[in-house]
Amino acid sequence: MAATVTSPTVSALVDPALHADGDPHELWRWMREFAPVHRHEAGELPAFWSLTRYEDIRAVYRDPATYSSARGVLLRPARLGDDPGGGLTLALSDPPRHKQLRSLMADWFSTRSVRALEDTVRDATRRVLARAVERGVCDFVQDIAGPLSLSVICGIIGVPGRDHDTVYRWCEEAFAAHTSLAAHPQLMEYLMELLYARMAEPADDLLSSLVNGTVHGELLPEHEILLNCENLIGATENGRLALIGGMLAFLQHPGQWRRLAADRALLPGTVEEILRHTSSATHSMRTATRPHTLRGRRIEEGDRVVLWLPSANRDEAVFNDPYRFDIARRPNRHIALASGEHFCIGSTLARAEMRILFSELLDSGCSVEQAGPVTRVRSIAVNGPAALPVRLTPKRRMP
Template sequence: MTATVVSPEHLLSPEHLLTRIADPDLHAGGDPHALWRWMREFSPVHRHEAGELPAFWSLTTYEDIRDVYRDPAGFSSARGVLLRPARLGDDPGGGLTLALSDPPRHKELRSLMADWFSTRAVRGLEDSIRTAARTAVARAVEEGVCDFVHVAGRFSHSVICGIIGIPERDHEDVYRWCEEAFAAHTSLAAHPQLMEYFMELLYDRMAEPADDLVSALVNGTVHGELLSEHEVLLNCENLIGATENGRLALIGGMLAFLRHPGQWHRLRQDRALLPGAVEEIVRWTSSATHSMRTATRPRVIRGERVEAGDRVVLWLPSANRDEAVFEDPYRFDIARRPNRHIALASGEHFCIGSTLARAEMRALFAELLDATDLIEQAGPHTLVRSNAVNGPASLPVRLTSHQPVTRRS
């Protein structure tokens, strides 16, 4: 007689799981959505006492999370936007990067970069984005069975590298170094080869500015002063690191279509659904699992008193499954209307790369529709072990094309 194996995860009460809300294993192999759903109903503003992590408040409803995003004066980003072990203290990049700064500095840093991510700028990049998508899909079709993680990763990476000013000949090296850092769950700034490369690029642009983002950072000013080399490096790291969210959304979107083939067929039949499909993928994946703020003054949220200095953690996948905002939120529906998700944040810190990320999604999925007859999952997928980002760590797929593939020599 074969014994039935019951996962210990299913034997635990939501109250017990509250102690594990930031445990990477829960996010990689458990069911955090079940916990968030319980919290939205019974404990939407919940305090977690200090342990390995400092004490923090969890917010799980759409309304509360949106309100915190829209109050940068009351909830600061400068001490860090991700949970860190208490022994590490505040994020050393606090106040120095776009993600870890508050107004008015945040606005000035943003102004240095905004032109590179504007709607007009992205329109100017559409041809190169489509070319990158075509190259990535052709390579995947040629391989037959491949890991979609690398299809999406190389594609999104090549686009941001071009904006930053990294020559195409170096894209593969930079991609490999970033993958090594992501796999080790360390900061990109901790990868010596990557930082050495950026230092050389920085000095090159100091000597000879070019039409790229690094040149804009090297030669731009905040409060009338040039950024330090350290600040330029951290902001480059921040921008490259942010591509992980976009990449995970692309991979998670592919997984969603594999699990809901009717939606892929629907999109194949009606390409006009593509913009809405992109929004639903962004909502569904919510690849940034949490964002943190530090209260600057006492606040009462749903009867709970949050003191100045308290850390407040915003669980974005929970906000984007909130039954009070989204009808049937656990249904993947590429025609969902309305779809007011906040996966890309809100307010002052609304994702600067949001227009670019949407353009990349449209290009890659359009190319997959054009160039393939069939996309099948070719093996089990695994999930990223992290409480900061979520999505597949591996997703083997088989791409079958009706078009002949010209092999590279």
């Protein structure tokens, strides 16, 4: 790490270029020490408070009565106002509605359901790895992590396998344009047609659960069902970035890969360290519901409060040697998947995908080498590689 920043430009924190080409951790480290609760005045973005310490961020997650999700959980340009999905989706709702929405989906992401999916995930993983080996050089983002992550959630929602590649292409178009999936007309039209099909003939999938489930005794309106499906599909961007970031971490720390290969018992802890180390969700936002004071700073009702998760997961007060990638790290109380009411509903699934992918890579005997420069996502919402060229070389057979 570079030396401690002495005169930082804190406004750079909302510049996507810093996250793509610079080192936001240098700035976050300074803020944790000198400005853990910092106010950013309005500009293109509305005014907001930055929180950078683990203790404060975890406390906000666990206090939905004071910090609401219903007005949006990501910074948006001031001209756009509050998120139009506020109060309608799992991510953008508060108790008690949040709990009822979650109950409609929770069974599909339970430990039992994920275990039942593991063979399907393993087969999908083997297919994408086999195609990658055939190519020789491929992009770990576009050819492995992206298709794998999207295919799994599409299967849960109820998207037929024949349509997975098409849905993946539409999602990539939206991600590349930094727009909401709900703004992609073809994707939303497709989901609407699928919704009508489930209304006519329910199936054993999550979409049918949303179509036939009730909140406060009433069926969900069609637009709310669509927004919740869009929300779940969009969340795969975080999952795949964790997979990609994990592969990059191993390429940068080959000793850790050899360590895992020698001791598979380290795999569960490896998954947790990848989640902490990558922290692919860069920020989450809440809106204060009442005036209060935090570390001597007065936060008013209606103020936006932004939680910088990679900073929390590098907090020196919680993690020993926090910038080191250590697959045997103990303890590892990261909050990469949030905490409290909004703890990631897909956390068990995300962990299973990661565990299976790296297990299959180890079992294949393939060597993995970086085959070109890494480019990073230009965003303040998510972070990680946008492109990671790799060469997968199969294990040579002895003559």
